[in-house]
Amino acid sequence: MTLGDPAGIGPEVILKALAALEQIGSLDCFELVVVGSQSVLDKTYEQLIALGCACFDPGQLNILDSFPAIHVTPGQPNPETGAASFAYLEQAIQLALSGKVSGIVTGPISKTIWQQAGYDYPGQTEVLATQSQSQSTGMFFVGRSPQTGWVLRTLLATTHIPLAQVPQALTPDLLTQKLELLIQTLKQDFGLETPRIAIAGLNPHSGEQGKLGREEVEWMQTWLESMKVKYPQVELMGLVPPDTLWVGAGLAWWQDFPCPTAYDAYLALYHDQGLIPVKMLAFDQAVNCTLGLPFIRTSPDHGTAFDIAGRGIARSESMEAALAWAKTLSRKRAF
Ligand SMILES: NC(=O)C1=CN([C@@H]2O[C@H](COP(=O)(O)OP(=O)(O)OC[C@H]3O[C@@H](n4cnc5c(N)ncnc54)[C@H](O)[C@@H]3O)[C@@H](O)[C@H]2O)C=CC1
Numbered sequence: 001m002t003l004g005d006p007a008g009i010g011p012e013v014i015l016k017a018l019a020a021l022e023q024i025g026s027l028d029c030f031e032l033v034v035v036g037s038q039s040v041l042d043k044t045y046e047q048l049i050a051l052g053c054a055c056f057d058p059g060q061l062n063i064l065d066s067f068p069a070i071h072v073t074p075g076q077p078n079p080e081t082g083a084a085s086f087a088y089l090e091q092a093i094q095l096a097l098s099g100k101v102s103g104i105v106t107g108p109i110s111k112t113i114w115q116q117a118g119y120d121y122p123g124q125t126e127v128l129a130t131q132s133q134s135q136s137t138g139m140f141f142v143g144r145s146p147q148t149g150w151v152l153r154t155l156l157a158t159t160h161i162p163l164a165q166v167p168q169a170l171t172p173d174l175l176t177q178k179l180e181l182l183i184q185t186l187k188q189d190f191g192l193e194t195p196r197i198a199i200a201g202l203n204p205h206s207g208e209q210g211k212l213g214r215e216e217v218e219w220m221q222t223w224l225e226s227m228k229v230k231y232p233q234v235e236l237m238g239l240v241p242p243d244t245l246w247v248g249a250g251l252a253w254w255q256d257f258p259c260p261t262a263y264d265a266y267l268a269l270y271h272d273q274g275l276i277p278v279k280m281l282a283f284d285q286a287v288n289c290t291l292g293l294p295f296i297r298t299s300p301d302h303g304t305a306f307d308i309a310g311r312g313i314a315r316s317e318s319m320e321a322a323l324a325w326a327k328t329l330s331r332k333r334a335f
């Protein structure tokens with residue numbers, strides 16, 4: 001586990017998540033190393049105990065802290081905390097690449113603070129891809145409904161780029177690469193050999209025959225037909241108008257599973273097209289997984305939440321889910 005930005009809620013959700021997992025007796029099966037500042041964890045523990053929160057004693061953790069001492073005020077990030085969060089991630093990547101750990105569960109970092117600290121990466125996903133020299137990676141979110149047990153799975157075709165650049169970034173090659181990664185993941189990690197996958201359109205009403213945008217008629221529909229021929233075992237539905245694509249997911253999440261209009265997985269074309277429904281339905285359950293790495297990487301779906309850091313009110317469910325899913329994956333992949 002990496003701490004993320006030490007001025008954010010990473011340390012808090014880590015200690016709370018470990019306490020929650022211990023409470024239900026599922027911590028024993030983890031062999032955990034926390035990469036980050038021992039003193040930040042100790043101070044977070046003292047603050048949380050003073051606030052009456054259930055949290056895990058960092059004295060019982062295996063903490064890898066070979067970093068310069070750092071002064072941290074919760075909620076007040078600066079280039080020093082940004083640089084620290086980058087160093088934690090780099091060290092964890094080295095541990096994973098050398099096979100000393102089977103996976104990394106990352107705490108949240110701030111892209112803005114990374115920029116201020118001089119790190120020109122748009123996110124942890126991109127650092128993981130670059131430093132592990134992985135050719136084909138994907139940002140994938142998975143969450144199980146506590147109401148119905150239905151599982152929402154969403155892959156983003158593009159990630160941390162400006163919205164204005166999305167139409168140019170989307171190409172037949174990129175969509176093929178992402179779809180193949182998704183099909184492989186559904187089979188390998190979820191045992192779905194004949195999945196139903198919905199692919200979102202880009203424009204309102206999926207372009208309305210070219211009247212509201214031309215990408216669908218110019219190449220996306222042809223691309224999709226070629227994928228249906230290439231993957232006959234997969235039911236590919238698209239290009240579904242993005243405003244209605246998630247209606248079935250909402251029904252399956254809240255009340256009606258099995259639901260014929262819900263899909264095993266969704267391919268969203270850009271960050272917010274996929275993450276608005278994911279976070280509306282599953283903010284506390286969804287796990288961010290990086291696909292295509294030579295090791296496991298999971299993370300909570302939320303960010304640093306500097307606005308609430310140090311107040312003891314951050315919820316740890318997404319971090320608990322990130323830990324649990326990393327454990328499940330490490331068993332499935334049997335590193
Ligand atoms: N995996 C990662 O490292 C991620 C990092 N970020 C970074 O986080 C920073 C802040 O991003 P925002 O868009 O503000 O998203 P955010 O997720 O940090 O916060 C959005 C809202 O949700 C609340 N919130 C977030 N997590 C919560 C939790 N566990 N319990 C209770 N409330 C919670 C916050 O207080 C805030 O009101 C950005 O700099 C962004 O780069 C954002 C998403 C993922």
Ligand SMILES: NCC(=O)COP(=O)(O)O
Pocket residue numbers: 109122123124125126275288299
């Ligand atoms: N909104 C998703 C996100 O920002 C993921 O960030 P990271 O895990 O790549 O740092």
